[in-house]
Amino acid sequence: MDKIETVLTKQRKTFKDYRHLVITVTKEVCIVNIIKGRLYADKKTMNPIYEPYPTKQEAVDRLTELADELKSKGFTEEPRDVLFQIPEKEIYVFDKAKWHYEGDFPQGLDTKQAFVPTGMFITWVIKNDLVSKRSRKEDRAEIELVKQNATLLPPLELFNWM
DSSP states (O other): OEEEEEEEEEEOSSSEEEEEEEEEEOSSOEEEEEEEEEEOSSOBOOEEEEEEESSHHHHHHHHHHHHHHHHHTTOEEEOGGGGGOSOOOOOOOOOOHHHHHTSSOOTTSOGGGGGHHHHHHHHHHHHTTOOOHHHHHHTHHHHHHHHTTOOSSSOGGGSOOO
């Protein structure tokens, strides 16, 4: 798989607009990834869109067309590293146990049950080596326990599924 890419930015008052243009070439298709975003002092936003093309040349032509259009609007080409100079800060919450036990939660079921879906997901993430670098460092001992199928929680019989 080949990659062709360019990064273009335009300085604004409090942020930089950027476009990260990447061509991903596979056996079946060539994809132009157009990632639009803003670089602030403490965070980065991104909004990707994807355009498939049957040939590499068509994808290269589209990337060149986009780059020329952006340059005509005041964007300048920069090294790819500009996208990775912002410290990792944003944290997303996908699930909280209290969303379950404070909602329509079966009466008589232990509130610990609300933690089970997230625990299953985290176990899957760990066992598929999808853990972030930071977590690998900070949670090394716990991650190793999960990989060894050791339990960090009370025995499974405490978790009533029905």
